[in-house]
Amino acid sequence: MAGKTLFDKIWDTHLVREEPDGTTLLYIDRQLVHEVTSPQAFEGLKLAGRRPRRPAATLAVPDHNVPTTDRRLGIADAISAKQIQTLEDNCRDFSITLFGMNDIRQGVVHVIGPEQGFTLPGTTIVCGDSHTSTHGAFGALAFGIGTSEVEHVLATQCLVQKRPKTMEIRVDGVLSDRCSAKDIILAIIGKIGTAGGTGYVIEYTGSAIRALSMEGRMTLCNMSIEGGARAGMVAPDEKTTAYIKGRPLAPKGALFEQAVRAWEQLKTDPDATYDATLVLRAEDIAPQVSWGTSPGMVLGVDQRVPDPARMTDDNTRKATERALEYMGLAANMPIADIKIDKVFIGSCTNSRIEDLRLAASLAKGKHVAKTVHAMVVPGSGLVKQQAEQEGLDKIFREAGFEWREAGCSMCLAMNADVLKPGERCASTSNRNFEGRQGAGGRTHLVSPAMAVAAAVEGHFIDIRHWS
Amino acid sequence: MQAFTTLTGLIAPLDRVNVDTDQIIPKQYLKTIKRTGLREGLFFDWKKQKDGSPDPQFFLNQARFQGATILLTRDNFGCGSSREHAPWALLDQGFRCVIAPSFADIFYNNCFQNGILPVVLTADEVLAMMHDVLATPGYQLTVDLGKQTVTTPSGKICTFTIDPFRKDCLYRGLDSIGLTLQHESAISAYEKKRKAEAPWLFADIPS
Secondary structure, three states: OOOOOHHHHHHHOOEEEEOOOOOEEEEOOEEEEOOOOOHHHHHHHHHHOOOOOOHHHEEEOOOOOOOOOOHHHOOOOHHHHHHHHHHHHHHHHOOOEEOOOOOOOOEOHHHHHHHHOOOOOOOEEEEOOHHHHHHHHHOOEEEEOOHHHHHHHHHHOEEEEOOOEEEEEEEEOOOOOOOOHHHHHHHHHHHHOOOOOOOEEEEEEOHHHHOOOHHHHHHHHHHHHHHOOOEEEOOOOHHHHHHHOOOOOOOOHHHHHHHHHHHOOOOOOOOOOOOEEEEEEHHHOOOEEEOOOOOOOEEEOOOEOOOHHHOOOHHHHHHHHHHHHHHOOOOOOEHHHOEOOEEEEOOOOOOOHHHHHHHHHHHOOOOOOOOOEEEEOOOEHHHHHHHHHOOHHHHHHHOOEEEOOOOOHHHOOOOOOOOOOOOEEEEOOOOOOOOOOOOOOEEEEOOHHHHHHHHHHOEOOOHHHOO | OOOOOEEEEEEEEEOOOOOEHHHHOOHHHOOOOOOOOOHHHOOOOOOEOOOOOEOOOOHHHOHHHOOOOEEEEOOOEOEOOOOOHHHHHHHHHOOOEEEEOOEOHHHHHHHHOOOOEEEEOOHHHHHHHHHHHHHOOOOEEEEEOOOOEEEOOOOOEEEOOOOHHHHHHHHHOOOHHHHHHOOHHHHHHHHHHHHHHOHHHOOOOOO
8 A cells, every 4th residue: 555645644534524425524623713704704603503613622813903003002993993802702702712912922823823832733723814824834734714614613623625636845955045935935836836736735845844944834834825735734853843842732741742752653654655746956946036916926036027028828928917017017127126115024924033033133233225114023922022032123123124013914904004005015925916015015025034135225135145 | 505506697707817815805805794795895906997986997897797697717716815705795796606717726615605606617618708708798608507517608518527515515505514513423423533542632522
C-alpha cells in the first residue's frame, strides 16, 4: 500500500462517515469566530432552536472592525459597534469564549489562535475567513468557510466535504539576504496564478521551508488562498512543538508529551505521492512587489511593469490593461521607480513579533520619507505588549511610523484605517484587489523588510542591496 | 433554502476574469448582521463612475439586462475573501445561477448554501454565449439541474457535471445542518473513539 501524505493522515483521522460517492462528513476540532462572518450563523442557530455542539471547541474575537486608535474612546462607527456588540451577545448566549476588544489577548483571529495554543498539529480548524489557511503552518488542516458553514460547524462540529487533491510545493536552497517567507509565497502565486491551487491542499516542503520560523510558515500558509488553495500546510517539527509548549490553551505535562509523540507521526511518508508537484529554488526568489490588482500580478523588485502589448492571451492582456489603469502605472517602468504614499505593516500575514522585530531592525536609526505616511499595526495585544517590552515601539516612533492597537486595520479597511482614492500603499497584507484598502486605493504587496525600505526611500528598492 | 430545479432566464454578462468577492460586494457592506438587503452593495465600485453616477457601460445599469437571473462570467469567479455576503448580494439582485468556466472553491460552496446554482461550462462554451448575449437583446438560457444541461435559444445543449450530493440538496432545497444532525450517533461515536487517541483535544467531553 502506498504511503500517506501529511494531508491524508489528517483527513483520514477526521472521517465521521464517508458515502460511496466520496461525500465525507469531516470532524472539525476547532473553530475561530470573528464579528463579520458570524452574526447570521448565530441568528440561524437561534431561528432553528439549535445550540453549539461543543462551545469549548470555539474561540471568538472581534478583529475586522476594531479601531486601532485609543479604544477607551469606543467605536465611532455605530454599525461597526453594533456588529461587535452582536458578537459579544452571541458569545454570552451560547457560552463561547470571547476575547473582547479591550482584552490584552484580542487580536487578528489568525494571530491569536496560534498565540494561545488553540491551533495544534493534526487538527482540523475552520473559520469564516479565507486566511484560516494560516494555521496550516502547524501541520493542521485549516481552511476558510462561509457563514452557513460556520453555523453548520457550531451545530454539528462537522462539515460535508469532498476529498481535495494534494499539491507539493518544494522550495530548496537558501533565501537571499533579507528575503523572507512573504517573498516565497508571492513568488509561488506569481508562478501558479490565483487559481493554480484551486481544488488542492498544498504541502510546503524543502529545506527553505524547514528553515523558516513558525512566524514565517504562518506567512507562507496564510496566502495559500491567494493561489486558489483553500489550505496550505507544513509538517510539524521541533520548531512547532517549541512554539506551542506552555501556551495557555496547549496541552500540559503528560498530555503534552503524548501529543508530541502523535505529532511526530505527522509527516508525509517517503513513498507517498502528490497529485501535483512544483519545485522552486530559494536562490531564484528576489524581493517581490505586486504591481496589479490580483496577487498573481507580482514580480521581483528588479523587474519592470509588464507590457500588455506583448501579451498574446486576450483575457490576460485585458486584465493587465485594466490593472495598469487602476494602478496608475505605465508599462515597462522599473518597479523600483514606483513612488508610494503610505506604508502599512500589519495583517494576519505579517504582524507577528518576528515581523515587527525584523521591520524595527531595518527602521532603526532611519526615518520615514517626508512624502510617506507609515503605520505599524501589531497582530494582537500580546504582540504589541511584547514589542513594547523590547522597545520596538520606540524604534518605530522615532523612525516616524505610527504605532497602533491590534486589529485587521488597513488590510481590508473596515475600520477607520483607509486609503484615499489614488493613494498608493506598500502593504504587508495579502490582497491587492481594487479598492481593498479603500475605494480607489492602490496596493502593492510586499514583505515587512521591503515595506520599511519603501517607507524610508519613498519608493521601492531592492533590499538585498540596501544599506 | 429555496430549491433549484429548472430556470429559464435573462443573462447578464460580466466579461472579466478573476472577479474577487471584494468586487462582488465591498467591505462597507460586511458590517450588517443580516443576510438580506445587500443588492445595493453588489458590484458597488464597478457600477459607478468616478463622480459617483451610475456607469452606463456596466451591465447592471443597462435596461436590457434588468431582471436577469443568470450571471455569465469568466474564469475563477468569486476568488479571495470567504464572505458569504457575495452570494447573498447576488441572490438579493435576483440571480439564481452563475455560469463560468471555473469558480473559486469557497464561493462555489457558498452558492449551494443559498439556493444558487454555479454551473461550470467550457471556456469555449462561455465565450460563445458571451458573444451571443452581447449580440442578442433578450438572450435567455434554460438551466436544468435535473438533466444537468444548459440550453441556448438556438437549441444547443451544453452539459455540466455536479457533485451528486450537492445536486440533491439543491434540487430538493434541503437543510444541510438537519441532514448532518441525522448522523448524531456517528458523530458521538467518532468523538469517543478520537478522545481515546487524542485526549488533549477533548477536555470538554466527559470520558
